[in-house]
Amino acid sequence: MKKIYFSQIVTTLVIFLTFSSCSDDYLDQTNPNNISTDIFWETLDDVDLGLTALYKHWSSANNIILVDELLRSDLAWGSGYQRPTNSNVYYQQTFNNAAPELNNKWAQNYKTIFAANQVINATQKLLGTFDKEEDEEAAKLILAQARLLRGHNYFILYHSFNEGNIPIFSEVPEDEADFYQPIQDAASVRAFYMEDLKFAAENLPVKWEGKDLGRVTAGAAVALMGQTHLYNGEFDEAATYFKSVINDFGYSLTPNIGSNFTTLDEFNSESILEVSYSMDYKNELGPWDSRDVANTGSYNKKFTGVQGWRNAVAANWLILEYRNEKLDYSDNRNKVIDEEGNEKFRKFSLRTSWSIALVDDPDLGYYGFDTPGQATNFNVKMTGYWRKHTNWDLGEKNEDLISPGKVRSAINERLIRLAEVYLQYAECMIELGDVEEALLYINKVRHRSAVQLLGANGTGEYPSSDHDNISYTAETLMHHLRFKEYPLELSAEGDGNRNIDLNRWGIKKSRFQELAQRRYTADNYEVIMPDGTKITRWGTILKELPTDDPLVDPNWNEFQEASQNYIESEHAYWPLPNSELITNPELYK
Structure with a gap:
């Protein structure tokens, strides 16, 4: 299932070697029992072993802190408590530079x-x-x-911290002073990591085979360069890189969108940058041991609706977008057979069913049950859970049975996939005035999930498919891309993309304010259990209401605190962490 394996020794080897050599004269003789930089790094096997350790550092969930990035965005609500109680500083936009997760992210990226x-x-x-x-x-x-791998970590830091103004380490520190580097301006940081990506694009293969499957490729480097240009508003340059990713590396959309979210079809034709995890061995390690080859970020428990921690659930507006996504009724993939043998249409789109678990979804099982409503009670006003990052498809009754006594997951993290590049290329085309080209690539993504296509009936690559028969302008198509296509296709994925997007579009504050005005309630839903008994799932069918409707339940309000607390200069980027400010005397020199 997984192609890159890690030695327990290798995990700590890279850091250990830096501190193990001595310069005092009386210690000049080499201890044959001590591995040091004087006798290591001398062979091809040595650097290959070091590369394996590097991949292990790169696989740490702390490089991304996906859940906390989600909570900073408009995509999620989560605290583990019943609504409206929420004390999460990222969701409330009250975090500061002492927040542990941002300090962990900074530290792990620089360790890598x-x-x-x-x-x-x-x-x-x-x-x-x-x-x-x-x-x-x-x-x-x-x-x-x-x-x-170094370029990718600087890509993360550049787009995450202090508007891209961060220290650059290009050499291995040889003495204590070398560990303290001053801040470099964002332009220098970008130029530095783009050189890494350029070198990688020119020297890496298009694809690895056999036991090497899962190593980084030239296509990933090109995609990251394209994203760098896109995020900086350089749409011509970004489009060139994205078109190269589309045409030159053999990627293709998987027939099933669900191939990108679980252990199903890992390293598939759509995957561009993917972190490998496994639970094949290392059962002797503790549940949080960083040497484990599983994902100890525990995304499975943070996202699952079955005995999960409710760290992040889809925001109300996003749940409604998934619920309301329109099917392409001309597509046979939307036809299913009910229990009586009658043909009918799916209740929700394929993209919806594979992305989130809804209590009333009759067409895709959940943890061995026929419906999500049978598997969990959706209590404390949680009306939808992400299926992404969870093992719902393996037939076990909950995550604890997947890895008894451990909190681990073997699901690979797909950081960049082709559908994302299609949509980002479409954004470039909108900005450059080519709406038809943008529609072409947005509809490729939509057609894969058998949802209604955009544009006039009988047009485009799939003229016989159902279309919404709307004539899009650059403005209306961009609105669709920002608030429907990107979130429906890519929610709870990537490396913090949604925050980058909201920041570069300049709409984060106004987005929180708009969402804070929305009002909701939820209806009950009756579930027939496998033994034939009926159980009521209370408040599980979410509905949006006019603000003056008497049925509005204020306990469902979202983004109230964020709309008031968000300050662009303080919250658009992560601040420099206090751990760096305290320990680095050279930071501002």
Whole structure:
């Protein structure tokens, strides 16, 4: 199932080596029992071992902190309590530089960069010293992988912290002073990591095979360069990179959108950048041990609706968008057979059913039950759970049975996939005035999930499919892309994309204010259990109401605090963490 495996020793090897050599004269003799930088990094096997350790650092969920990024955006609500009680500082937009998650994110990204620099510097010294050309090529591949991984972590830091103004580490620290680097301006940071990505794009393969499946590729480097241009409003340049990803690397949309969310079909044709996890071994490790090859970020427990922690559930507006997504009734994939053998149409779109669990979804099971409503009671005003990142499809009754005594997951994290590139290319086309080209790529994504296509009837790549028969302008299509297509296709994925999007569009404050004005209630739903008994799931069918409707339940209000507390200068980016401010005397020099 997984193709990259990690040694327990390797996990700590990279950091250990930096501190194990001594310069005092009386210690000049090498201890043969001690691995040090004087005797390590001398062979191709050494740098390959270091690369394995680097991949392990890169796989840490703390590089992304996905749940906390979700709660900073307009996509999620979550605290573990019943509505309206909420004390989460990210959802409320009251976090500061002492918040533990942002400090963990900063630290982990620089740990990964530190590991990358060791591999990069050692490999650069070895290049040109090998007797065999195949060893030279193997070393260059190691270097290209390490530079992409370093480039990706700087990509994350650049788009996450302090408007991109952060320290740059390009070398391995040799003494204490080297660990303290000053802030570099955002333009220098971007130029630095773009050079890494350019090198990777020119030297990595299009695809790996066999046991190497899962290593980073040239397509990932090109996609990250395209996203960098997009996020900086450079739409011509971004479109060029995205079109290269689309045309030059052999990617294709998976027939089933669900292939991108669970252990099903990992490293598939749509995957561009993917973090590998496994639960094949290491049962001897504790549940939070960073050496484990499973995802100890525990996304499964944070997202699941069955004995989960309710750290993040889809926001009300997003649940309603999923509920209301219109089917393409001409597409046979929307036809199902009911219990009586009668043909009928699906209640919800394929994209909806594979993305979130709704209490009244009759067409896709949940943790071994026929319907989500049988599997969990949707209590404390939770009317929809993300299926993404959870093991609902494996037939077990809950996550605890997947990994007894542990809080782990083997689901790979798909950080970039082709559908995202299609939509980002479409955004570039809208900005450049080509609405028809944008519609073409948005409809490719929509057609994959058999939902109603955009535009005039009988037009486009799929003229026989149902269309909404709307004539889109650049403005109306951009509104659709921002508030329907991006969130419906990509919610709870990636590396913090939604916050980047809301920031670059300049709408985060107004978005919170608009959502804070919406009012809701929820109807009860009767579920027939497998034994034939009937159970009422209270307040599980969400509805939006006019603000003056007497049935409005204020306990369903969302983003009230965010609409008041959000300050762009303080909350658009993560601030420099207090751990860095306290320990780095060179930060502002």
